[in-house]
Amino acid sequence: MATHIELQPAYLLHSRPFRDNSFLLDFITPDYGRLGAVSRGGRSAGSKSRGLLQPFIPVQISLAGKSELKTLKTIEVRQALPVLHGERLFSAMYMNELIVRLFQSHEADPGFFHEYEQALESLAARQEPEPVLRSFELSLLDTLGYGVDFTAEADTALDIDPRAWYYFQTENGFIKVQNPDAVVESQNKGHSVFRGDHLLNIHERNFQDVQTRKTAKSVLRGILNSHLGSRPLGSRSLFSRK
Numbered sequence: 001m002a003t004h005i006e007l008q009p010a011y012l013l014h015s016r017p018f019r020d021n022s023f024l025l026d027f028i029t030p031d032y033g034r035l036g037a038v039s040r041g042g043r044s045a046g047s048k049s050r051g052l053l054q055p056f057i058p059v060q061i062s063l064a065g066k067s068e069l070k071t072l073k074t075i076e077v078r079q080a081l082p083v084l085h086g087e088r089l090f091s092a093m094y095m096n097e098l099i100v101r102l103f104q105s106h107e108a109d110p111g112f113f114h115e116y117e118q119a120l121e122s123l124a125a126r127q128e129p130e131p132v133l134r135s136f137e138l139s140l141l142d143t144l145g146y147g148v149d150f151t152a153e154a155d156t157a158l159d160i161d162p163r164a165w166y167y168f169q170t171e172n173g174f175i176k177v178q179n180p181d182a183v184v185e186s187q188n189k190g191h192s193v194f195r196g197d198h199l200l201n202i203h204e205r206n207f208q209d210v211q212t213r214k215t216a217k218s219v220l221r222g223i224l225n226s227h228l229g230s231r232p233l234g235s236r237s238l239f240s241r242k
Contacts, residue, residue, distance in 0.1 A: 005032060005063040005070065009078060011116070012055050013096045017043060023053055025072065026100060027061065030113035034105045037063055039072045049075045056084060056092050056120055068105065082124040087239070091129040092120060094235040095136055101228055102144060115139040131207035134216045138205065141223060148173055148223065150203035162197035168219055170226050174199060192218055 013034070014026040023042040027035045041047055049072070052059055058078040063070035084092050095116065119136045123129060141147045151160055154173030160166070165183045166174040174194070177183055183193055194215045201212040202219070 003063075003065065003070070005035075005061070007060045007062055008032065009113070010035075010059055010061045011120070012053060012057070012059070013100050014055075015053055024069075025053065028099060028103070028113060028116065029061075029108075030110040031108055033108040034099070034103050035063065035070060036068060036105065037061075037070045037072045042072070052077065055096055057081065058117070081120065084120075084123055087129050088123040088126070090235060090238040091133055092123055093238065094133065094233065095119060097233050097235045098137070098140060098224070101233070102140065102224075109143050112139060112143040130213055130217075131205075134202070134207055134213065134220060135205050137220045137224065138202070141220070144227075146223060146227060148219070150174070150199045160196045160199050162195075162200060164196045165193045166196060166199065167193055168222070170222060194219065 008029045008031060010027040010029045012025060013028055015023045018024040018038060021041050021043040023039040025037045025039055027037060029035055039047075039049060039053060042049055042053055044050075052075050058081055059075050060078050061072060062074040064073055065071045099116070115136065116139075119132050122132045138147070152158065152173075153160065153166075153176055154169065155175055158176075160174065161176070165177040165180075167177060168174055177193055195211070198209070198212045198215040201207070201209060202216045207213050207216065
């Protein structure tokens with residue numbers, strides 16, 4: 001039995017050529033999660049949809065089909081969004097690649113869709129990219145069930161002490177450093193230890209402090225890498241070229 005999806009808010013995550021003049025498309029939507037679709041004739045010169053088959057444009061789509069791969073019937077713009085450039089464009093590409101690599105098809109989450117849309121709007125409004133990305137990564141990990149508790153010690157469940165230092169174990173969480181001398185020793189050996197007040201800032205999504213940003217980037221990248229596997233993210237290389 002054919003499924004019809006009408007006027008669903010969406011963003012295009014990724015597209016690639018398909019057969020002679022079509023596109024294979026990957027969308028994210030609030031009610032259906034990630035959706036695969038084909039735009040038949042979308043690459044042809046006379047295609048009315050071709051200009052809208054671009055990432056980061058707020059659109060609404062109608063789809064139909066019996067299989068998981070639907071056929072795109074209509075696509076139209078929902079609202080205007082300023083064009084992204086430079087580091088903000090790279091940041092949005094990074095967000096899309098994370099979703100494509102980690103978000104399963106049909107994993108619907110309206111709350112996460114809203115977080116993604118808010119992140120794009122923040123980048124388009126020329127907000128500083130790094131806090132936007134850290135907040136997005138936290139939302140993505142929470143949605144996928146990989147989130148970390150930044151407010152409690154993993155082994156004791158005691159509240160994180162703002163004045164204490166902590167190790168991070170990917171499979172468990174934050175473990176308090178019992179010996180203050182071990183903090184300096186660990187840092188000298190290149191091991192990561194994190195101050196409690198920075199962890200609490202991350203929980204509050206307060207990234208004003210430079211050290212909090214460094215802690216968030218280190219911890220979140222470690223978690224993401226453990227789930228991404230050995231294949232690197234192509235979008236990360238864009239930041240090193242700027």
